[in-house]
Amino acid sequence: MNKRAGAPPTIIDVARQAGVSIKTVSRVMNKEPTVHADTRARVQEAVAALNYRPQLSARSLAGAKSFLIGLLYYDPSAAFVAGVQQGATLGCREAGRHLVVESLQENGVDVQAQIESMLAALRPDGMILTPPLCDDPVILETLRANRTPCVLISPSDGGHGLPSVCMDDALAAEELANLLISLGHTAIAFIEGNQAASQRRRAGYERALKAHRLRVDPALIVPGTFQFESGVDAARKLFALPHPPTALFAANDFMALGALTEAQRQGIAVPGDLAIVGFDDSDAASLVWPALTTVRQPLAEMAMAAVEMLLSGAARIDEGDAPPVRVLPHEVIVRGSSAAPAKGRA
Amino acid sequence: MNKRAGAPPTIIDVARQAGVSIKTVSRVMNKEPTVHADTRARVQEAVAALNYRPQLSARSLAGAKSFLIGLLYYDPSAAFVAGVQQGATLGCREAGRHLVVESLQENGVDVQAQIESMLAALRPDGMILTPPLCDDPVILETLRANRTPCVLISPSDGGHGLPSVCMDDALAAEELANLLISLGHTAIAFIEGNQAASQRRRAGYERALKAHRLRVDPALIVPGTFQFESGVDAARKLFALPHPPTALFAANDFMALGALTEAQRQGIAVPGDLAIVGFDDSDAASLVWPALTTVRQPLAEMAMAAVEMLLSGAARIDEGDAPPVRVLPHEVIVRGSSAAPAKGRA
DNA sequence: TTGAAAGCGTTACCAA
DNA sequence: TTGGTAACGCTTTCAA
Numbered sequence: 001m002n003k004r005a006g007a008p009p010t011i012i013d014v015a016r017q018a019g020v021s022i023k024t025v026s027r028v029m030n031k032e033p034t035v036h037a038d039t040r041a042r043v044q045e046a047v048a049a050l051n052y053r054p055q056l057s058a059r060s061l062a063g064a065k066s067f068l069i070g071l072l073y074y075d076p077s078a079a080f081v082a083g084v085q086q087g088a089t090l091g092c093r094e095a096g097r098h099l100v101v102e103s104l105q106e107n108g109v110d111v112q113a114q115i116e117s118m119l120a121a122l123r124p125d126g127m128i129l130t131p132p133l134c135d136d137p138v139i140l141e142t143l144r145a146n147r148t149p150c151v152l153i154s155p156s157d158g159g160h161g162l163p164s165v166c167m168d169d170a171l172a173a174e175e176l177a178n179l180l181i182s183l184g185h186t187a188i189a190f191i192e193g194n195q196a197a198s199q200r201r202r203a204g205y206e207r208a209l210k211a212h213r214l215r216v217d218p219a220l221i222v223p224g225t226f227q228f229e230s231g232v233d234a235a236r237k238l239f240a241l242p243h244p245p246t247a248l249f250a251a252n253d254f255m256a257l258g259a260l261t262e263a264q265r266q267g268i269a270v271p272g273d274l275a276i277v278g279f280d281d282s283d284a285a286s287l288v289w290p291a292l293t294t295v296r297q298p299l300a301e302m303a304m305a306a307v308e309m310l311l312s313g314a315a316r317i318d319e320g321d322a323p324p325v326r327v328l329p330h331e332v333i334v335r336g337s338s339a340a341p342a343k344g345r346a
Numbered sequence: 347m348n349k350r351a352g353a354p355p356t357i358i359d360v361a362r363q364a365g366v367s368i369k370t371v372s373r374v375m376n377k378e379p380t381v382h383a384d385t386r387a388r389v390q391e392a393v394a395a396l397n398y399r400p401q402l403s404a405r406s407l408a409g410a411k412s413f414l415i416g417l418l419y420y421d422p423s424a425a426f427v428a429g430v431q432q433g434a435t436l437g438c439r440e441a442g443r444h445l446v447v448e449s450l451q452e453n454g455v456d457v458q459a460q461i462e463s464m465l466a467a468l469r470p471d472g473m474i475l476t477p478p479l480c481d482d483p484v485i486l487e488t489l490r491a492n493r494t495p496c497v498l499i500s501p502s503d504g505g506h507g508l509p510s511v512c513m514d515d516a517l518a519a520e521e522l523a524n525l526l527i528s529l530g531h532t533a534i535a536f537i538e539g540n541q542a543a544s545q546r547r548r549a550g551y552e553r554a555l556k557a558h559r560l561r562v563d564p565a566l567i568v569p570g571t572f573q574f575e576s577g578v579d580a581a582r583k584l585f586a587l588p589h590p591p592t593a594l595f596a597a598n599d600f601m602a603l604g605a606l607t608e609a610q611r612q613g614i615a616v617p618g619d620l621a622i623v624g625f626d627d628s629d630a631a632s633l634v635w636p637a638l639t640t641v642r643q644p645l646a647e648m649a650m651a652a653v654e655m656l657l658s659g660a661a662r663i664d665e666g667d668a669p670p671v672r673v674l675p676h677e678v679i680v681r682g683s684s685a686a687p688a689k690g691r692a
Numbered sequence: 693t694t695g696a697a698a699g700c701g702t703t704a705c706c707a708a
Numbered sequence: 709t710t711g712g713t714a715a716c717g718c719t720t721t722c723a724a
Contacts, residue, residue: 008466010717021695026719036693053466057406058717061700066403067467068446078428078629085427089449093460098468100414101447103435114439120354120399121413122444228633254633261635283424284630287574287600289607356701367711372703382709404701407716 009050018046029054056098060123069097069307070124072115074104074133077254079282083299084130084153090300091307100124104133112142119146126150126310128303131195135160149315151306154297156196163315165305165326169197172295172330173204173249174211176277179293179332180247181212183340185275188214189245191234191255193226198251201279205249220245224255231258239266246274246341253278253285253294260288260337271339281333290336298328355396364392375400402444406469415443415653416470418461420450420479423600425628429645430476430499436646437653446470450479458488465492472496472656474649477541481506495661497652500643502542509661511651511672515543518641518676519550519595520557522623525639525678526593527558529686531621534560535591537580537601539572544597547625551595566591570601577604585612592620592687599624599631599640606634606683617685627679636682644674 011029015022020043027035028043035043046052060066071088073081085101092099102118104111118124119142127150133139134152140160143150152164180188190205192198202221209216222237224230231250235258238244250256256278263270270276270290278285281296305326309315314324357375361368366385373381374389381389392398406412417434419427431447438445448464450457464470465488473496479485480498486506489496498510526534536551538544552562568583570576577596581604584591596602602624609616616622616636624631627642651672655661660670 012717022718023695023720024693027694030719034693039693051462053463055407055469055717056467057403057412057469058700059719060403061401061407061702062717062719063700064719078424081431082424082427085431085447086449089447090451093448093451098446098448098464100444101431101435102439102444103432105436105439116397117399118444121402123401123403257633261633264635282629284628284633287603287607287630288634289610358701368702369704369711369713370709373710376703380709385709401701404716405703407718408701408703409716410703 008055009052011052011054013050014043014046014052017050018043065125066123067097068100068122068124069310070118070122070127071099071101071130072104072127072133072139073101073130076130077280077282079280080130080299083297084128084303087300087303087305088128088307091304095307095311097125097307097311111136112138115139115142116146119143119148124148126307126315128153128306128310129155131155131197134164135196149310151309151315153302153306154197157200159323159325161323163309163323163325165302165309165328167297167302167328167330169200170204170207172332173201173279174208175204175332176279176293176295177205177208177249178212179334179338180249180275180277181208181214183247183275183338185245185247185341186214187217187220187243187245188247188249189220189222189238191222191224191231191248191250191259193224193251193255195226198226201251224251226252226254228254228258228261231255232262233258235259235262239263239268244274247338248274248276250276250278253280253282253292256292256294256337257284257288260292271337272342275338275341277338281331285333286335293335293338294333296331296333298330301328302326354401355398357398357400359396360389360392360398363396364389411471412469413443414446414468414470415656416464416468416473417445417447417476418450418473418479418485419447419476422476423626423628425626426476426645429643430474430649433646433649433651434474434653437650441653441657443471443653443657457482458484461485461488462492465489465494470494472653472661474499474652474656475501477501477543480510481542495656497655497661499648499652500543503546505669505671507669509655509669509671511648511655511674513643513648513674513676515546516550516553518678519547519625520554521550521678522625522639522641523551523554523595524558525680525684526595526621526623527554527560529593529621529684531591531593531687532560533563533566533589533591534593534595535566535568535584537568537570537577537594537596537605539570539597539601541572544572547597570597572598572600574600574604574607577601578608579604581605581608585609585614590620593684594620594622596622596624599626599628599638602638602640602683603630603634606638617683618688621684621687623684627677631679632681639681639684640679642677642679644676647674648672 134155154166222234278294281294285292480501500512568580624640627640631638
């Protein structure tokens with residue numbers, strides 16, 4: 001009574017081949033300890049011989065897990081998606097899970113319905129949320145109501161009472177500012193962004209100045225939007241100042257690149273007349289001249305950690321305890337755009 | 347005999363509520379035409395009232411479809427992943443499918459096993475392959491053996507007898523070269539890459555030169571690797587020529603940016619002394635100064651088309667017929683890096 | 693340590 | 709046009 005050839009083997013085929021019950025095969029596949037070594041070996045042999053792999057849909061229908069992890073994002077930079085995803089897929093593979101990616105519709109029509117629909121259909125074992133979604137109250141509430149474990153990547157301060165993984169933005173910014181200070185700069189401008197991360201970075205920048213007894217000059221702190229153009233505008237304002245800065249710290253690379261462009265247009269030498277540092281180590285940071293001094297976010301590592309937390313149970317939604325927060329180490333990357341101020345001007 | 351509260355409603359609950367059999371509910375959910383309008387309305391009402399959504403695992407276990415589309419990639423640029431994925435998730439949502447993303451292990455240990463394992467577990471309704479995987483014979487053979495429909499994105503010429511979607515690289519390159527020629531350039535260098543796309547782009551470049559009766563000078567065609575550094579090296583070689591080119595066409599943006607950097611280092615004005623064009627419209631292309639003239643690949647559109655082909659049955663693996671190939675329109679983006687040659691040199 | 697049998701929620705075949 | 713009922717391939721009680 002062989003199955004029709006071509007059809008993949010099932011647990012029944014394996015059980016028959018190994019001369020055990022399907023339950024025992026199930027135990028072996030799930031690495032349950034209560035199986036005799038000999039039995040286990042026999043089953044594994046049969047599994048290998050038949051090239052058997054359990055089918056996900058059957059497993060998740062019968063059991064409690066879906067073996068699926070969801071990654072939700074909305075309009076992030078390409079580098080961010082790619083980085084996070086690289087880590088998430090890797091983490092999933094190691095855990096025998098699979099990554100389902102959903103990018104939320106542009107026109108946020110009923111975001112809640114979109115998510116509910118996804119949760120109901122997929123029943124993911126957990127969700128990973130990236131900025132700005134990880135700070136969206138509607139989304140967080142929907143997830144909470146569905147009792148789906150989730151981990152936030154770089155949420156704004158507080159983390160909304162949910163488990164999260166992040167890097168120390170303030171510390172990294174402080175290190176970057178310290179670098180500029182140690183090069184001899186005293187007039188260091190800061191271009192802000194419009195997301196939570198920007199505030200943390202600015203805090204680090206100010207901390208470094210104060211620690212070195214340098215004045216935090218409000219005139220040198222200008223707003224931006226994390227976009228290239230806003231960096232251009234900010235730089236234009238700064239260059240027009242009676243006492244322009246000799247160094248410029250942008251809250252992200254895109255704005256730093258905007259400032260760099262504006263400097264080059266105006267014939268301001270970088271790093272000779274002006275040092276520039278950014279944040280994020282975007283692709284472009286190393287593709288311009290001079291290459292940008294910046295900070296690398298450990299995106300892939302953060303996503304891997306998120307998967308781990310999800311599956312280790314660290315992401316259970318227990319009210320009461322403070323949720324776990326993993327802080328991963330960053331890396332300051334020094335390139336050509338930062339140097340000591342020109343002699344005649346410092 | 348109510349179900350315990352909190353548990354999501356099942357098809358049985360809906361059937362009871364609507365006073366029909368579960369099979370009828372199933373028919374309505376699957377939009378089968380053989381249901382009376384009144385019955386359909388009653389069922390839909392019950393579905394809405396209970397907020398019912400079919401569970402994927404049960405559907406795929408019982409039926410023939412998994413409602414899953416797989417996206418396989420390996421070490422692509424961030425922009426490429428992000429673009430393709432955006433389109434793929436959108437296409438999936440419209441088709442009621444979900445996108446499972448797998449990034450192949452770095453150390454290509456037994457790629458075949460990785461894929462087989464994924465196919466066996468997930469039984470995806472179709473797979474989307476991106477370069478360079480879509481040209482890997484082992485992978486293609488594995489997929490074919492598993493009878494999994496798949497669509498290749500930008501495969502090398504021939505398309506391996508499988509359905510594919512692409513843009514017209516040669517035509518785009520020809521347009522770009524024509525642009526340079528129309529600006530007055532006659533000595534146009536070409537930096538090659540090491541993937542199939544590079545050859546198509548070079549073909550377009552040569553076609554444009556020949557059409558304008560310009561000489562294709564082998565000395566002006568230098569190899570590269572699609573990496574930034576190889577653009578630097580290539581530019582260095584070209585600049586050292588007795589008669590350096592007045593325009594430079596790089597097979598992708600990264601190499602164009604490398605050339606731009608080298609030009610700036612040597613004090614060669616761009617676009618004044620040297621026009622530079624790239625290919626891909628990477629993020630960085632618009633983040634440098636001068637911004638790069640380049641070609642935008644319709645990545646998201648290509649991925650959407652791939653999903654459509656997969657689900658419309660256009661991607662069936664029929665031996666015999668020529669497989670479908672969808673060619674999507676590209677966009678030449680003219681920015682600051684291209685201009686007419688300086689008077690004294692042309 | 694092992695197994696028998698009862699689900700899991702849906703689709704699909706065959707009757708009515 | 710509808711409905712019963714048997715799969716689908718696995719996990720999970722509960723016994724042995």
